[in-house]
Amino acid sequence: MAREYNLKPAPSLDDGDSMFGTSKVINRRQFLKYGFNTATGVLAASLGVLGFSAILLPPGADSGGSNNGVIFWAKGREDEAWYGAKHELPMTRQDFVDEAAKSSTGTAGAAGIWAGVPVIVVYVDHEKNKDTPVTNGKARFQMMEGYDETGKRIGHFEDMSDLDPRIFPSDNLVIIYGRCTHLCCIPGWQLVSNSFTDDSWTPNGTDDGGTKLFCICHSSRFDPTALEMNSNRNRSNGATFNYAGIKVSGGPAPVGLPIIPVQMNGDNIEGITDYLDWYTYCD
Numbered sequence: 001m002a003r004e005y006n007l008k009p010a011p012s013l014d015d016g017d018s019m020f021g022t023s024k025v026i027n028r029r030q031f032l033k034y035g036f037n038t039a040t041g042v043l044a045a046s047l048g049v050l051g052f053s054a055i056l057l058p059p060g061a062d063s064g065g066s067n068n069g070v071i072f073w074a075k076g077r078e079d080e081a082w083y084g085a086k087h088e089l090p091m092t093r094q095d096f097v098d099e100a101a102k103s104s105t106g107t108a109g110a111a112g113i114w115a116g117v118p119v120i121v122v123y124v125d126h127e128k129n130k131d132t133p134v135t136n137g138k139a140r141f142q143m144m145e146g147y148d149e150t151g152k153r154i155g156h157f158e159d160m161s162d163l164d165p166r167i168f169p170s171d172n173l174v175i176i177y178g179r180c181t182h183l184c185c186i187p188g189w190q191l192v193s194n195s196f197t198d199d200s201w202t203p204n205g206t207d208d209g210g211t212k213l214f215c216i217c218h219s220s221r222f223d224p225t226a227l228e229m230n231s232n233r234n235r236s237n238g239a240t241f242n243y244a245g246i247k248v249s250g251g252p253a254p255v256g257l258p259i260i261p262v263q264m265n266g267d268n269i270e271g272i273t274d275y276l277d278w279y280t281y282c283d
């Protein structure tokens, strides 16, 4: 069941907020402390044990269920989501198919843990909807041009998927790394009730509401159906890297969220670990 929260504005670097002392720079520890005071704090804290301090486990490490498997994560606020009773169980495609059948857009999403980091898995009934008119509001994946945080075009999603087709969502499923590119909060799937989380869909990754990943910290929106090439920076060494991602459609987040390529193990959903550099923009 969706909840309603009052959103918090982005913390100002200039206001000398006592929460940050006299420093004009917010470090991650300060931000997390700030974040935990928000309505999303319980969720952030519950995932924080795994997410904020986690390093990506090596391929073959146990992430729950099987090697590289994704498990549902419904601790905290998300225990009231449709997958609340599935906490820590392996994610299966059928779970999403069943939930998407209740959606007017043919979509379903859930929070999970993969390789020790938070993810959002979204099912889009692409195969059924891809050849229907976009005006019917039925979601499908769209491959798009991508831009860096300055707005400079960096390439098309197909530039990447042509080199490695595994990047394209598999079996109507996309796994998205669950750390916001603004300040590394964990976006959710329709836990908040607003126009961006309605069960509606519009084409081209536009910011006119519906079926978005929503980051409650400062209201960034990401369209899981809009696939693009993206660019970000490794926090440890400063290196810039391009990645396949989903489009940021609004809010302060500068760029979209990385995709984790999907592989199926029977009906269980797994992630491919070839692209660990893509997830280095948060500590």
Ligand code: FES
Residues within 6 Å of the ligand: 180, 181, 182, 183, 184, 185, 215, 216, 217, 218, 219, 220, 251, 252, 253
């Ligand atoms: S952390 Fe600020 S919008 Fe996500």
